[in-house]
Amino acid sequence: MATTEKHHEASTPEPLSFFSQVFHPTGITSSVENYHYKGSGTMEDPYVVVWIDHDPRNPMNWSSKRRWIITMLVATALLAVAFDSSAYSAGGQLIIMEFGTVQIVFTLGVSLFVLGFAIGPLLWAPMSEMFGRQVMFAFTYGILTAFNGGAIASPNIQSLVILRFFAGAFGASPLTMAGGVIADMFPARERGLAMSMFSAAPFMGPVLGPIVGGFVGETVGWRWIMGVITIFTGVLWIALLIFLPETYAPVILRKRAEALSKKTGMVYKSRAQVEQGDTSIGELFKTSLSRPWVLLFKEPIVLLLSIYMSIIYGTLYGLFGAFPIVFQQVRGWSTGIGGLAFLGVMVGMFAAIAYNAWDNKRYVKINDESDGFAPPEARMPPAIVGAIAIPIGLIWFAWTNYPSIHWFACIAAGAPFGFGMVLVFVAIFNYLIDSYTIFAASVLAANTVMRSVVGAAFPLFIPYMYDGLGIHWATMIPGFLAVICVPFPFLFYKYGAQIRKKCKYAAESEAFIRRMQKEAEQGDDDGEKGEDDASFEDRDSSEGGEDVEKEKEENKERPSEATYIAYGPREVMLETEEAERLERLDAEARRNEGMEAREEVEEPLPGSDPAVVAAKKSGSLRRLDSNASVDTTGQPKFERIKSTRSRASSRGANGSGLVRVKTYESNPFDLDRVNTRESFVRVKSKKSLREEGSGDLRGRQ
Structure with missing residues (x-):
């Protein structure tokens, strides 16, 4: 069968405006249509659609300004969901009095919202593969805003906590997809600072929630707390609709292939479609619902680090119950002023972001020295620092929360806790990704589910623990747990390579990395041997030397x-x-x-x-x-x-x-x-x- 060739131009592809990429994700131009794709354009041998050279629709080719604008947008979307999870707690006494309920039932509004985070990653990850990030952000964030709006008019506590659960489930989409958007746009060596912002957002939001919610609640009532949340997520929903383009490459290329097929009448398919066929949503759900549990319970690395992160995450949400006891009940502060106690934690988080930006230079150097294959253990030094800072902050807080000690000493204790929390989370996230490359999505899903379940449970028993043990020893419980976990980052930094070899999936991922490294080195050798062949580039013979140069x-x-x-x-x-x-x-x-x-x-032979x-x-x-x-x-x-x-x-x-x-x-x-x-x-x-x-x-x- 004759093979039809699709030639490409030597010149730079036509630029695409930002909004054309948002509303027309395929990015088809004459350069895209005329590009040299492999194949014949038939059902048996379709044209294989890949990125063209300097493709303006490839997120990796976008300008730094555009990438950072999108990073800020999705990080803010994640922050708003985390803000939603904790701002509700500021209206506790008002809700209890209006509905005549008890503390533990009210607390379900926080716990069920966070429990929704455990369900979201299992649903939205496979759906984003099928439909793309842009569509799923628009859909889930719109539903989140609707449930938040419904909570404003809740007639009873039962409807309120149920609406909170569904808001958390749909609001979990940024937890799954915001990091994916960042990974779509930034190569690994440039991703450090962007990932710091992404990792800090889930913690910055809960810290802001009680501060804003406290003042709003005591001024205009708890329903306006839900109103502020609805306005916040609603504005971001509109911003996502207008300013978030599709960034997931397989979806972009699949849609591009479909558009080219429709336009030209030939058959185009993306690389993923050609190599593995069209994957059904059922197959994606089957994997997303089963593999995270296999990795969680069969891989010691995943289990131990997930337990550690869950303790830290649960402690953060436990503070939403502890701070009102320490600052409002013991010190007699108002709801609004009591929320300001979280400023110490926020200061520590900002310090951690700055530290990660500085430490990223160290990682880039190691990555370059390793030819782009830095070992996963290179991610762990910040976690060692953070692991030491977390118990310092908790123990500091436990023994400075006496009413006789100045309030500043107690609030300042939140800084090392916030500092260590962000450092540990960023480092462990990256360590798990680098250790489980081809299984990273399932590993992160398992980690998120476990964290969310623990985070949902902590607020339920914290009030009873503080009543039974007192404000000092109750705070020491998570402090002791944090001390026990201090060796974990050092253990994986020192012996991580040996541990990974004994873990089935980690060893398989390491073998995958070694194959890539070997192939990259072979590519270098081929490039050096082929220098003399530079004049025989695969070009259309009609191209001039000037265009080549x-x-x-x-x-x-x-x-x-x-x-x-x-x-x-x-x-x-x-x-x-x-x-x-x-x-x-x-x-x-x-x-x-x-x-x-x-x-x-010059003349052809007869016949x-x-x-x-x-x-x-x-x-x-x-x-x-x-x-x-x-x-x-x-x-x-x-x-x-x-x-x-x-x-x-x-x-x-x-x-x-x-x-x-x-x-x-x-x-x-x-x-x-x-x-x-x-x-x-x-x-x-x-x-x-x-x-x-x-x-x-x-x-x-």
Whole structure:
């Protein structure tokens, strides 16, 4: 069957406006339509849609400004949900008096909301794979706002706590997808600060909730607390509708393939569709509901670190019950002023974000020295610092909450707790992702479910524990638990590599990373050996040398965007030895073709097929063998050259600088997706560049 080739232009693709990407996610331009896709455009051999070079619709190619705006938007959406979880607690006495209920029933409004966080990741992760992040954010956040609005008019405590549960379940979507959006846009080495903001948001929101809710409740009543929450989430819902484009690569490419098929009448499919077929929502749910539990109970790393994070998370939500007792009942503060006690925790969180930004330089250095494959244990040093800070803060708070001691000493104790909490969460999140690359989504889902269940339980027994043990020893209980867990980060930092080898899924993930590292090194060797073949790039023969040189200059200026090879969700490497073999055959065929062109007569032989001659001149055919086999008409036999990625897209200009970039379509925040090693950029060291001479460097500029 004849193979139709889709050629691409050498020039930079047409830019896309921001709003066109929001409302038209496929990003189809003439460059996209005319790109050189593999395949024949038939049902048996469809065109395989991947990112084009410098694709403006690829989230990894967006400007830093755009990426940070979107990061702030989704982080704020996550913060609003966390704010929702705790602001309700500020209206406790008002709700109890109006509905004539008891403390534990009122507390269900917090616990059931947080319990909804345990259900959300199991639902929204697989649905985001099927429909995309943009659609799921719009749907779930709209429903969240509706349930918050319904809570304003609740006629009784039963309807209020039920509405709170459903609000928590739908509000859990940012917990699942906000981190995925960040992973879609930032390579691993640049993701540290963005992940710090993402990880701090679930804690910053609960701290802000009692502060705002306290003043609103004592001023205009508890229903206005729910009103403020509804306004907050409603405004963010509108902002998400207007400013959040689709960032999940498999969905973008699938929709692009569908649009190209409809527009051209040919058959286009994304890489994921070609390699694994169309996955049903039932299959996704089956995996999302079963695998997290397998990993939680069969992997010691997941279990121990999830227990540790659950204790910290539960302690935070336990403070929502402890602070009103210490500051309002014991010290006699009002509801609004009592909420200000959480400012100490907030200060510690901001300090942790700054610390992570500073520590990220250390990680980037290790990552570069490891050729983009830093060991997971490199993530743990901040967790060691945080693990020490958490018990210090809790013990400090336990023995300074006497009424006779100045209030500032008690509030200041929240700073080391908030500082340590964010450091531990960011480090462990990244450690789990790096340790369980291909299973990262299931690991994070298991972690989220366990944290949410514990976080839902703590507020229910905290009041009784403080009544029975007193404000000092009741605070020491989570303090003692935090002390017991202090060795965990150091244990995994020191012996993590040995532990991972003994864990089935962690060992499998490590083997996956080693294969990628080996293939990346092989790619480097192939790039060095192929420097002499730079003139035989896979180009349309009609392209001029000027365009080639122009694209080379662009590749030197923007090496991080050299080329993005689209991978399927569950693939390791799709273009490996076979792709390299095809490239070498292609280059050899073009060299042979160049020699043949100088020997051939311009006029075709009598009886020759004009289509064959034209195809041969265009470079799409080559001889089957050096003996020039002939067909029944006496004409030489030719085979069509299989389409491959251009050499310029997998090598830097002149074979130097950037050698290879491999980007996964997927990421760890979705069901068994991996994006933790999505960019393997191999750049020559400064030493080797100096050896080439400053004159040579100026010449390439």
